[in-house]
Amino acid sequence: MTLDLQHAAQRRMRRTVLVLVAVVLFLVAALVVIATRDGGSDNNGKGSPSAVSSPSPTPTLPEDDGGYVAPAQYVKLPDGAEKVGDLPIKFPRTPEGATAMLVASARNAWAFDAAKVKAGILAYASADYRDSMAASAEDGAIGNREFAGVPSTGELPAGATLNAWPIGVQWSEADSGTVDALVLLRVTSAPKEGAEPKITIVVSPAQAVWEAGDWKVMPTSPATNLPDPVDVGTAKFNADGWKAIQEGDRL
Structure with a gap:
């Protein structure tokens, strides 16, 4: 990613820091790393992701040989014992349980619907930050719209x-x-019907704290020295120590 791309991404992400940290998107308060690759998408998600417009993005990752490399480590994260709406909560008090909460929060946070973003904040944010972050849910939804290249309102x-x-x-x-x-x-995002989807790989740092009988998201300071964004199925995924998330019959 060029320096211009990095600066543009940081400017866009600052707009939604409160919401996105709260729901573990981590696109702002953390230093978000976005991979851009040339070419169309395939089954391994090796597409042409780009968080911002650029006539000639510079890849941040070395080219691989195109072959699939099976993950060296897998993890089946635990389910929540209860739900609030369709969001799982009450995860076991283990590192895997904390990580499962962060994963659930991250998945929910990428939404166009401000009500969905707010629901994730209320379900997962630490009590000390929950109300102020929930008040910014609309800004979070707008940030998501801009990320996907759709109008911010309407x-x-x-x-x-x-x-x-x-x-x-x-x-x-x-x-x-x-x-x-x-x-x-x-x-994966697309601005309209018929548009080729963009695939963006994001590395999101997060912290979970045990609070009132469940894991909650604690806002973190901007992170440095994050690993490169890399898709599952590559040698670098294993070299960087990632555990592939196994859900049902697919990763």
């Missing part, structure tokens, strides 16, 4: 989509009530 164009699929995780247990994690997401 009806969505037919066929506009924005979906995040968490594909990998890393975590470390600071203590029995605090877990630091990285969530690797493959974000």
Whole structure:
């Protein structure tokens, strides 16, 4: 990614810092790393993602040989014991449980609907930050619209989509009530029907704290020295220590 791309991404992400940190998108308060690759998308998600317009994006990752490399590590994250609406909560008090909450929050946060963004904040944000972040849910939804290249207000164009699929995780247990994690997401977006989807790989740092009988998201300071964004199925995914998330019969 060129320096101009990095600066443009940072400017856009600052607009939604409160919301996106709260719901573990981490696109702002953390230094977000976005991979851009040339060419169309394939089944491994190796497409042509770009968070901002650029006539000639510079790849941030070395080219691979195009062959699929199976993940060296898998993890089946635990389910929440309860739900609020369709959002799982009440995860076990383990590092895997904390990571599962962060993954659920990250997946929910990529939405055009401000009500959905707000629901994620209310379900997952730490109590000390929940109300102030919930008040900015509309800004978060606008940021998501801009990310996908759709108008910031009004009806969505037919066929506009924005979906995040968490594909990998890393975590470390600071203590029995605090877990630091990285969530690797493959974000697919399209501004309208017929547009070629963009695939963006995002590395999202996060922290979970044990609070009132469940894991909650704690806002984190901007991170440095994040690993490169890399898709599952590549040698670098394994070299960087990612655990592939296994859900049902697919990663």
